[in-house]
Amino acid sequence: MASFVSTHLFLQLLLAISFFHFSSAARRLAESDATQQPLLFQYHNGPLLTGKIAINLIWYGKFKPSQRAIISDFITSLSSSTPPTATQTSVATWWKTTDKYYHLSNSKKPSALALSLGTQIVEETYSLGKSLSNQQIVALASKGGQKNAINIVLTSADVAVEGFCMSKCGTHGSSKGASVDGKSYKFAYIWVGNSETQCPGQCAWPFHQPIYGPQGPPLVAPNNDVGLDGMVVNLASLLAETATNPFGNGYFQGPKEAPLEAASACPGVYGKGAYPGYAGDLLVDPTTGASYNANGANGRKYLLPALFDPSTQTCSTLV
Known part of the structure; x- marks a missing residue:
C-alpha cells in the first residue's frame, strides 16, 4: 500500500473560491513584493531522494513510439550536460530548483541527486483491464x-x-518492495494518465479549453500532442514532489493527507505574469506557434510548471 499519495491539483481548484489559498499562490508572481504573503514550507526531517536514481517507465496501454519518445526525451533532459545558450532555458535548469531543498535540509553537506533514464516496460495487452484501482497502479509500479x-x-x-x-x-507515493540483497527497500512511484479523451480541460490545460473559470484560447502544444504534453506537465510536477517529499515526511505545507508540495504550491503558473486562466508570458515557436518555456534533448520543447523556491518563499519560473 502507498504510504503517501499526492495528487496534482486540477485547474478548477485554482479557480474555486473555496480553495482561495491555492489561487493566491498562483497569483503570487503577478503581485508586488509589498503585497506578497510568504508561503511557509516546512521540512519534516524525513529523507529526500539522493544518489544515483534510475527512472523506470511502465507504459500501460497503447502508446505510439513517437509518444513514448516525448516522455523519454523529457527524462533524459533532466540531467543534460549540454549547457543552454545565453538566450535559452532548459529542462535541466528548471530541475535545478529542487537542489535548493537539499541545501536547506542539510546545509553542512548537501546531498546530490543524479537522475537517469532506466528501463522501459511496455504493457500493451491491458493485462489488468482498462479500469484500474489504486492498488493495481502500485502493482504495475x-x-x-x-x-x-x-x-x-x-x-x-x-x-x-x-x-x-x-x-x-x-x-506519487511509495511502497515497500521485494527484498534486495537481504534488505527491504521502499521504492517511490508516480502515476500519470493521458487525459486527451477523458478530461483534457482539467488535466491538459493550458493546451485545452478549461472546463471552469476564464475561457482564454488554448495554447498550441509544443510536441503537437495535447494528451502527451499535458502528461509532461503533470509528470514534471510529480517528479519534483517525489524528489523533495518521497515518503511523506519531506518538504510540504499543510496536512500530510492533502499537502502543498514543490509544484502544487504554484498551480497554473508557467511564466511571469500568470493569473487564473492565463499561464504567463511564455516563449512561442515562430514556426509552429507552440508555447513553451524549456528546451530539451533532441531539439524538444516543453512547457514546465513553476516550482516553489524554498529560499525565496516564492514560485520560480524559467521565463
Missing part, C-alpha cells in the same frame, strides 16, 4: 526496479483509473 529507483506508470487515453478526472491527474 512494482514491475520496475525497487532499489534506487522511481517507477513511473503511464496509462493510455483509453484506460480509466480510480479518481482520475474526478480528483486527480496523477499521484
Whole structure:
C-alpha cells in the first residue's frame, strides 16, 4: 500500500473560491513584493531522494513510439550536460530548483541527486483491464526496479483509473518492495494518465479549453500532442514532489493527507505574469506557434510548471 499519495491539483481548484489559498499562490508572481504573503514550507526531517536514481517507465496501454519518445526525451533532459545558450532555458535548469531543498535540509553537506533514464516496460495487452484501482497502479509500479529507483506508470487515453478526472491527474507515493540483497527497500512511484479523451480541460490545460473559470484560447502544444504534453506537465510536477517529499515526511505545507508540495504550491503558473486562466508570458515557436518555456534533448520543447523556491518563499519560473 502507498504510504503517501499526492495528487496534482486540477485547474478548477485554482479557480474555486473555496480553495482561495491555492489561487493566491498562483497569483503570487503577478503581485508586488509589498503585497506578497510568504508561503511557509516546512521540512519534516524525513529523507529526500539522493544518489544515483534510475527512472523506470511502465507504459500501460497503447502508446505510439513517437509518444513514448516525448516522455523519454523529457527524462533524459533532466540531467543534460549540454549547457543552454545565453538566450535559452532548459529542462535541466528548471530541475535545478529542487537542489535548493537539499541545501536547506542539510546545509553542512548537501546531498546530490543524479537522475537517469532506466528501463522501459511496455504493457500493451491491458493485462489488468482498462479500469484500474489504486492498488493495481502500485502493482504495475512494482514491475520496475525497487532499489534506487522511481517507477513511473503511464496509462493510455483509453484506460480509466480510480479518481482520475474526478480528483486527480496523477499521484506519487511509495511502497515497500521485494527484498534486495537481504534488505527491504521502499521504492517511490508516480502515476500519470493521458487525459486527451477523458478530461483534457482539467488535466491538459493550458493546451485545452478549461472546463471552469476564464475561457482564454488554448495554447498550441509544443510536441503537437495535447494528451502527451499535458502528461509532461503533470509528470514534471510529480517528479519534483517525489524528489523533495518521497515518503511523506519531506518538504510540504499543510496536512500530510492533502499537502502543498514543490509544484502544487504554484498551480497554473508557467511564466511571469500568470493569473487564473492565463499561464504567463511564455516563449512561442515562430514556426509552429507552440508555447513553451524549456528546451530539451533532441531539439524538444516543453512547457514546465513553476516550482516553489524554498529560499525565496516564492514560485520560480524559467521565463
